[in-house]
Amino acid sequence: MPPSLWSATAPPSEDTPALQESLRTDVAIVGAGYTGLSTALHLAEAGVGVCVLEASEPGWGASGRNGGQVNPSLKHDPDDIEKMLGPERGALLNQAIHESADDVFGLIQRHRIECSPMRRGWLQLAHSPTAVPALHGRAEQWRRRGVPTQVLDKAATAMRVGSDAFAGAWIDPRAGSIQPLAYARGLVRAAQAAGARIHGCTLVTNLQRIGDRWQLTTTDGPRLIAEHVLIATNGYTGSLWPRLDQTVLAANSFIVATEPLHDAAASTILAGGETASTGQRLLLYFRRDAQGRLLMGGRGHFADPTSPADFQHLTRSVHLVFPQLSEVRFQYHWSGRVAITRDFMPHVHDPAPGLTMALGYNGRGVATATAMGKYLARRMVGRMEDFPFPVSPIRPIPLHWLERFYITAGVTWYSILDRLTKH
Numbered sequence: 493m494p495p496s497l498w499s500a501t502a503p504p505s506e507d508t509p510a511l512q513e514s515l516r517t518d519v520a521i522v523g524a525g526y527t528g529l530s531t532a533l534h535l536a537e538a539g540v541g542v543c544v545l546e547a548s549e550p551g552w553g554a555s556g557r558n559g560g561q562v563n564p565s566l567k568h569d570p571d572d573i574e575k576m577l578g579p580e581r582g583a584l585l586n587q588a589i590h591e592s593a594d595d596v597f598g599l600i601q602r603h604r605i606e607c608s609p610m611r612r613g614w615l616q617l618a619h620s621p622t623a624v625p626a627l628h629g630r631a632e633q634w635r636r637r638g639v640p641t642q643v644l645d646k647a648a649t650a651m652r653v654g655s656d657a658f659a660g661a662w663i664d665p666r667a668g669s670i671q672p673l674a675y676a677r678g679l680v681r682a683a684q685a686a687g688a689r690i691h692g693c694t695l696v697t698n699l700q701r702i703g704d705r706w707q708l709t710t711t712d713g714p715r716l717i718a719e720h721v722l723i724a725t726n727g728y729t730g731s732l733w734p735r736l737d738q739t740v741l742a743a744n745s746f747i748v749a750t751e752p753l754h755d756a757a758a759s760t761i762l763a764g765g766e767t768a769s770t771g772q773r774l775l776l777y778f779r780r781d782a783q784g785r786l787l788m789g790g791r792g793h794f795a796d797p798t799s800p801a802d803f804q805h806l807t808r809s810v811h812l813v814f815p816q817l818s819e820v821r822f823q824y825h826w827s828g829r830v831a832i833t834r835d836f837m838p839h840v841h842d843p844a845p846g847l848t849m850a851l852g853y854n855g856r857g858v859a860t861a862t863a864m865g866k867y868l869a870r871r872m873v874g875r876m877e878d879f880p881f882p883v884s885p886i887r888p889i890p891l892h893w894l895e896r897f898y899i900t901a902g903v904t905w906y907s908i909l910d911r912l913t914k915h
Contacts, residue, residue: 508550508680508692511714517543517689519872520708520718522696522732525555526857527724527850529679529690530865531872533599536686538873543716544688545708547695551676553728554857557828559747559777559789560672561767562858563614563664564593567836570633576837577882586637588867588880592859593666595866600670603685605678607671608782612765614667617649617658619770624660627771631662640665653768654761657813669767669779672858699732699847706846720872723849726857727829733849738888739839740831740852746792748806749824750817752784757816761786775855776809785823786810797827830855838864840883848872850881 508524519535521528524546535542546552566573566589574582593611600609618624631641642663650656652663680690698709699721708716723729729737753761762768762780769777778788788810792802803825811818833839833852838860841849850868853860864881871879 507684508546508690510693510712511545511691511710511716514715514717515543515689516717517541518718519543519720519722520545520706520716521722521724522699522708523553523724523726523728524550524676524680524690524692525553525724525726526676526679526861527726527864527868528722529555529676529683530595530599530862531722531724531868532688532690532865533679533683533686534866534869535872536683536688538869539687540869540873542683542688543718544683544690545694545696545710545716546690546692547728549692550680550690551673553726554745554828554830555676555861556673557747557826558672558745558830558858559767559779559787560669560781560858561614561769561777561779562593562596562611562668562670563767563769563856564589564591564666564859565664566838566856566860567854569630570637581880581882584878584880585882588863589860590634590637590639590666592863593668595863596670596675596859597668599682599862600675600678603678603682605675605682607674607678609668609670610765610782611668613767614664615644615649615652615661615766615768616664617653617768617770618660619658621659623771627660627662631664634664652762652764652766654763654816655813658770663766667767669781670858671782675858696732701844701846704846718846720846720848722868722872723847724851726851726853726861727831729831729851733843733847735886735888736841736849736851739841739886740833741889742829743832744792744796744827745789745830745855746797746803746806746827747787747789747825748803748810748822749781749788750786750810750820751823753780753786753817753820754784758784758786760816761814776806776813778813786814786817786820788813792827797825800825830857834887834889838881840864840868840881841886842883843886849886 518541521544570586628643644661649661695711727742767779776790839852
């Protein structure tokens with residue numbers, strides 16, 4: 493498998509075998525994506541016994557199948573966060589998000605994770621002139637908080653992107669990119685080196701409180717007894733805990749990758765090494781990888797893709813944004829589920845003693861989930877005072893059983909709104 497790409501049929505890892513015997517541990521984590529792995533690493537480094545159980549292989553979900561962009565931001569602007577949560581709590585969350593890309597690249601450096609890291613910034617692009625003021629306003633909000641942002645007009649944006657399809661942009665210098673599956677596997681190795689146990693191919697089928705401990709039962713029989721449990725399954729959340737899966741919409745994010753680009757025309761595309769995404773409701777996101785490929789991602793239909801035809805909307809987008817690539821060939825395509833929350837905020841729940849759940853990154857999971865793991869670990873060892881994420885009750889989305897309709901209707905509606913505001 494090429495080192496910069498994910499294969500859904502990757503062979504099982506000998507480093508994370510299935511759980512074979514019943515065990516006791518301090519903390520049990522369900523889900524070996526970025527949230528679970530980051531939490532496990534930080535707990536193990538603090539001397540806490542931790543065991544991670546993953547139904548498939550670590551990184552199998554969207555943690556290994558995303559676009560690799562490390563963007564330290566939420567869907568909401570920092571001013572809005574402080575209005576929503578209050579000045580003090582909002583500032584705490586904004587600071588955690590501000591540092592989230594540092595968390596990612598700090599772990600990569602400290603644990604020597606080979607995942608093609610690049611930190612050249614993020615371009616958020618305006619798809620229409622009417623969208624430019626909001627993006628430039630966002631840049632100003634972060635500038636007031638000490639980030640040396642830049643704003644670009646149409647001409648400067650075209651020079652940076654290699655396309656005249658956009659009306660303006662702002663640059664966030666904190667951001668960067670990684671190879672997502674390699675990063676997840678690097679977190680596995682780092683957590684194991686610190687003492688964490690990680691088991692793939694181990695589906696948790698039942699979670700039960702027995703006395704002052706939790707018992708996790710797995711498909712093949714072994715049980716795990718723990719004082720504290722973290723459920724970190726994000727867009728692949730099932731029925732392990734009642735109604736948790738109804739708090740998010742699991743939407744597919746589709747990605748295509750071209751062949752490596754080396755000609756003169758290709759050299760103009762994101763020549764500065766930045767990542768990029770559009771600011772519209774139905775965003776596109778793209779970057780160049782370490783081999784020179786162009787990766788283009790965006791939302792797709794509800795069902796998991798079954799053929800290259802399901803990715804045609806993205807190949808068309810490549811040709812529309814970069815007409816100089818009209819003859820380019822596409823080598824790879826893949827998808828992963830992102831968890832979208834009703835308020836577009838990450839969710840943390842404590843529905844019972846010793847039980848925590850964290851999910852809902854709304855497409856910003858590389859940086860945010862890594863930071864979430866750091867703070868969850870601190871919280872589990874008693875450092876409650878600096879936990880920046882709001883903790884809320886489990887609130888299912890009304891009529892969640894219409895999930896397929898929600899996503900399809902939302903795609904249609906936002907597509908209409910984007911077209912109406914493209915002037």
